[in-house]
Amino acid sequence: MKHTIFFLFITLPLFRVNALHQSYTDSLMQALNTTESIEERIDILNELAWEWREEKMDVALQYSDSAYHLSQQIQDIERQTTSLKRKGVVLKNKGDYSTALYCYEEALAYEIANNNKKGEASCYNNMGNIYKKWGDNKPALECFIKSLKIKESLFPGSITLANTYKNLGYFYFTSLEKLDTAIFYLEQAKEIAIEKKNAALEGLIINDLGLIYHESEMFEDAFTIFRDAASRFETLNDSVNMARVWDNLGRTATYMENYPLAELYHHQSLSVKKAHHxxxxxxxxxxxxxxxxxxxxxxxxxxxxxxxxxxxxxxxxxxxxxxxxxxxxxxxxxxxxxxxxxxxxxxxxxxxxxxxxxxxxxxxxxxxxxxxxxxxxxxxxxxxxxxKELHVQALERSNQFNNALMLISGLVLLVAFLIVRNYQSKRKASQYLAIKIEEINNQRVNEIMQLQELKIMEAVIDSQEYERKRIAQQLHGEVGSILHTIKLYFNSMEKKFNSSLNESKEQYLKANELLDKVTCEIRDVSHSLDAGIVNNLGIIAALEELAGSIQLSNQMYVTVESYNMEERLESRKEILIYRIIQEVVSNVLKHAKAENLYISLTRREHDLNIIIEDDGIGFDVEHARKNGGMGLKNISTKVSHLGGDLVFDSKKGHGSTVIIDINL
The missing domain is CATH 1.25.40.10 (Tetratricopeptide repeat domain)
Structure with a gap:
């Protein structure tokens, strides 16, 4: 009986909502068949398109098209714009993103022309979602920010603004992987939701914050945050969102190795999903x-x-x-x-x-x-x-020319006289001016060349990071998958070995051991190539993981120390600094024969100081530079790109110290 009551508690609201929806659309159809006003017909058609935007998308498109053509006939720009936006949302739901984008761009032009800021913000937001679907994050972010700026001016402290902050935070989390910025926007959304006493929105925001902490592998914190979100939905008797949070609690409890609790949460979620079919x-x-x-x-x-x-x-x-x-x-x-x-x-x-x-x-x-x-x-x-505009302008200019021809003819003699009279003085001034212009142009050329070099360097670095990530994913995904399949074949063979074939079995076990070693090596290489941990957890966590992997290989003992590094640096800068340190460490591993390595990062008011010191055999710095060592050259180039200073301090038999100062 208790389970029956629980099922009815969940499903009855759904039946009521569906019944209300059907009743509303029926009344709209009745009004459409009886009204004689074109304006009312357009409004009803647009409303029907909105009501059926998800369930009957082809029907919704017909309604929005009819509304659009009627609006064109009576030249009602406002209703025409609404029709375009209705059509855009339906096409977006159908997956026809390019036509949807075209509809929103046309609607945006009308909204800007009519100075309708609210409509403009709506268009930008929908366009951003389309670019996001395409995975085109740069124009998506530009559209979202434009929408946000308008909403901040129109609706300060409103639920509309809170939802915008929430969506932008989630975009930074899922698409751009900038967790600090994501948390910043979600916290702003949460403040508004608390102030407006909107527990449902607050619960959704807290759930998103929990996902970020889960992604950062801070499972204890994530679990506490998810429980906070669940309490909001439990108070509201919101079973759908409760189930969503229970899923997250179950996954987090699994990572925390609290298996009974994880199983409990997943089964609670399962009961709701079954009830909702x-x-x-x-x-x-x-x-x-x-x-x-x-x-x-x-x-x-x-x-x-x-x-x-x-x-x-x-x-x-x-x-x-x-x-x-x-x-x-x-x-x-x-x-x-x-x-x-x-x-x-x-x-x-x-x-x-x-x-x-x-x-x-x-x-x-x-x-x-x-x-x-x-x-x-x-x-x-x-x-x-x-x-067309050029043609119109050409006709206008032709008329103006005919009207002004007589006046110009009269002025020609006077102008010629003045030109001759002042020719000598202007010639001297022109020569002086030409010299100055040449000097300015030379200066500009140098500045442009320097700027171009910086752009080329940035493009090279971005390309290197993309290629590193691609190779890492390929190693971890495709090559790792093949090795895992080979391992399965080996394990299958092991069961079939005859106990008398001792020599063959010994060879098999050796091959299996080598396969395990290769798998571990590939995993380590893919991790070193991919800068994902730098993006997610920051440079200090990435360096500590690098130190741990070196120590596990028994190559040398690595110490990482940091001072005043609680605040994250800009993402691209962190990745580049990590690559510089990684290259220095790689050189030490290859050449220094060191037993200990010390890495220190100190953030000062305007710069970052990095010291990397080893107790190895050292090297002749000048000799290495003259002989064009690629390692030193690559490090110097990357430090220079960051506008930093680099010092190598080393002598044979006395270890090496690398000091880097980077402007922040």
């Missing part, structure tokens, strides 16, 4: 439970949960979830030492992943083609408009 959500919970069982090494239960996840994923045709399910099933069979089954699902995982990657690449190419054609079409329209 949310198949995709139900499947995700099964996946989370499968991950939990893998952590507990309960491979039989993991297998059961991943099979349920796979069945739902196949029903809903979710390619990404199918790939994840195959991977989970392979790992479960591997844990049960059923290697042949593990290999079957490993192959299925790799084939499905390759197919999905290929499809995604094709979709990206198609999107680029559509965007190119859209931009080309817009350029052609702009060119035609420009040519």
């Amino acid at each position: 949310d198949q995709i959500g139900e499947g995700i919970v099964y996946c989370n439970l499968g991950d939990l069982m893998l952590k507990k090494e309960n491979y039989s239960n993991a297998l059961d949960y991943y099979n349920k996840f796979l069945n739902i994923s196949e029903k809903t045709d979710s390619k990404q979830n199918i790939v994840t399910a195959y991977q989970g099933l392979s790992l479960s069979y591997e844990g049960l030492k059923q290697y042949e089954e593990a290999i079957v699902f490993r192959k299925a995982y790799e084939e499905a992943k390759s197919e999905m990657d290929l499809r995604n690449n094709k979709e990206e190419v198609e999107e680029l083609r559509i965007r190119y054609n859209t931009e080309k079409r817009k350029q052609q329209i702009s060119t035609l408009q420009f040519e």
Whole structure:
């Protein structure tokens, strides 16, 4: 009985909402069939387009198109703009991003012309979401910031502004991976939500903050934050958002190795997903439970949960979830030492992943083609408009010329007389001016060349970081996946070994040991190439991880000290400084034969001081510079790009010290 009441408590509000929605749309249709006013028909059509924007998108498009054409007929710009925005949101929901963007750009032009700031902000926000869908983060951020600035001036301290802060914070977190900035905007949103006593919005913001702490592997803090979010939704009896937070609590508890609590939260979430007939959500919970069982090494239960996840994923045709399910099933069979089954699902995982990657690449190419054609079409329209304007201007100039011809003829003699009279004096002044202009131009050329060198350097550095990240992902993903499959084959062979084949088994065990070593080496290389930890946790955490990996390899003992480094530096600067230190450390490992390495970072008022000192064999600095050592040259170039100073202090037999001062 208690479970029946719980089910009704969750589902009755849904039935009521659906009934109200149907009643409202029925009344709109009735009004549409009875009204004779064109303006009222347009308003009703736009409202119907909005009501059906998700459930009946093709119908919604027909309504918005009808509203648009009627608005054109009566030349009602305001209603025409509303129709364009309705059409834009439906096209965005359908995935036709390029046409949606075109609608919003046209609507934006009308809003700017009519000085409708609220409508302008709405257009920028929707355009930003489209660029975000494309993964084009720079124009997305520009649109979001423009929308934010307008809303800050129009709606200070409002829920509208709080939602904008929240969305921008989430964008910085998920798309730009700038966690400090994400937290800044989310905290601003939270302040407004608290002030306005909006517990629902406050809960959503707190949940987003918890995700950031979880991503930063601060699991204890994340768990506390998620519990705070859950308490908001429990007070509001908001079961859908409670389930969302329970999922996050379950995942965080899994990482904290509090497995009973993790299982409890996931099952609570599962009951809500089943009550709402949310198949995709139900499947995700099964996946989370499968991950939990893998952590507990309960491979039989993991297998059961991943099979349920796979069945739902196949029903809903979710390619990404199918790939994840195959991977989970392979790992479960591997844990049960059923290697042949593990290999079957490993192959299925790799084939499905390759197919999905290929499809995604094709979709990206198609999107680029559509965007190119859209931009080309817009350029052609702009060119035609420009040519028309030129033609009109040419006619006007022709009339003006005819009218002024007589006046100009009368002035010619006077002008000629003045020119001759002043020719000599102007000639001297021109010569002097030419000399000055040449000096200024030379100075400008030098400045432009220096600026161009800086731009080239930035482009090279960005390109290097992109290539490092790509190679790291390829090593970790594709090569790591192949090695894991080979490992499964080895484990399968081990079960089939005859006890009498001792020599063969010894060779097998040696090969297996080497395979494990290669896997670890590739993981270490991919970590060293990818600067992700610098972006997420900062340069000090990245250097401490670097020190730990060196010490584990027993190459030398590394000490990292920092002073006044609590505040993060700008992201690109942190990555570049990390690469400089990484290169110095690499040189020490290769050449110094040192037992100890000391790294110190001290933040002062206007600069950052870095000291890297080892107790190795040292080297002749001048000799290394004259012989063009690439290591020293690369370090010097990167320090110079940051506008810093670099000093190498070393003698043979006395170790080495590198001192770097970088302006902040």
